[in-house]
Amino acid sequence: MIPLSWFLILSAALFSIGLFGVLSRKNAVAILLGIELMLNAVNINLVSFWRYGDVSQMAGQVFAIIVFAVAASEVAVGLALVISVYRRRNTVIADELDLMKW
């Protein structure tokens, strides 16, 4: 049987890779890809804690489903923003989007 630690280490590594992507990518779409990796790492944690804790408490799986819904809405709004920005300013590079920089 697989110990809980393997899942936790895997999800910590996946989270760190996603964090690296969010911090160092230039393209706004690629930043959203990194956020997806981080959300998936969180979901692995939630489901493995459900499986390794009390399986009759469904909170872990229900929360994972809510994370799915939030991730879907986040991607829809984020990509709509990127497309809208691209139409007006003809760039998707996060550094160049300094319209609201003071």
Place this chain on the structure above:
Amino acid sequence: MTAMQIFFLITGLVILGSALMVVTTRNLIHAALWLIVTLFGVAVLYAILNASFLAVVQVVVYIGAIAILFIFAVMLTRKEMRDRGPQLNTGWWLNAIIALLTFGGLFWMLQGWNGFSKTAADFPSGYDAVGQLGKALISPDAFVLPFEVASVLLLAALVGSVYLAFNRK
């Protein structure tokens, strides 16, 4: 080492390798395709964890909807990037150090916790995990309110993204 553990290790290597390709590859279409590999690996993990409903939802929602949305967005914003020039910020090594420190901190925090190497108990006989999940989602004593709030959030995000991406010209 049991067959299950070897299977887990292969899945984990596929997930981490493809996740590294997602954050480092130059061509964004390829990054989106590598993301599909990562998401499929996570679906396999859900299957290993006996969360069959979530494994199916992962394939349908993440791979079927979100990854395809990413590919569309990359194609709609392609003209400017053209995959030339550096795709990473100049201080990327500093970000790599931050990510490594995050992983180290998480690992250090987890290995001090006494439930760290616990193994899973078998399901009670006749236990129906998917049925329990369905009941928990619609039962007023459990999670019906968060479930409905999530559906309202999805509707609001849908309306908002249509409004944002609508071409007024």
